[in-house]
Amino acid sequence: RKEVEQDPGPFNVPEGATVAFNCTYSNSASQSFFWYRQDCRKEPKLLMSVYSSGNEDGRFTAQLNRASQYISLLIRDSKLSDSATYLCVVNRGNQFYFGTGTSLTVIP
């Protein structure tokens, strides 16, 4: 079983829509969780860390459910500039495990 699983999409949504991504992880000993954003032909950039209490940054909300071993990312009021691939990353010790990424395209 893969360490991290993500729906690759693609998700095509109109501007202003709300879109949610989920990611599951297989090892309950995983310690830290992140969402990264990667634009085409660029390096991943940290979008936000994910905590059990949930965290919000503007239009972005991330949530961690340890019992069910999944993390989620909610994007409200989608902008054209949100079009990218969103990577779910799980950390355990000195290892980082990447999901395959979920492709999002926001359509005018």
Added chain:
Amino acid sequence: GAVVSQHPSWVICKSGTSVKIECRSLDFQATTMFWYRQFPKQSLMLMATSNEGSKATYEQGVEKDKFLINHASLTLSTLTVTSAHPEDSSFYICSARDRVGVDEQFFGPGTRLTVL
């Protein structure tokens, strides 16, 4: 935030030559650096984990004699692709973890390698 640089940003070389890619943490010390490879429309694939002053740990299927990694200081790791072939053409990205214990990793801008 922490900054990681990579050099060169892109390189084109002939088959059979060796290419060295540098990864530097500019404003922090990184005991651990990671090297990834990404093929078009695919996710990042971890190649190796590099710890300062010790041998790198390679992922299964990655040839350590072909992809030489040296992490000589707390701010520099190098990846050398030896005897490169066209199938080695890819986007190589490094990342570094702050020794202070911050969980997240910071990525370099990547190096696009094309082997003719």
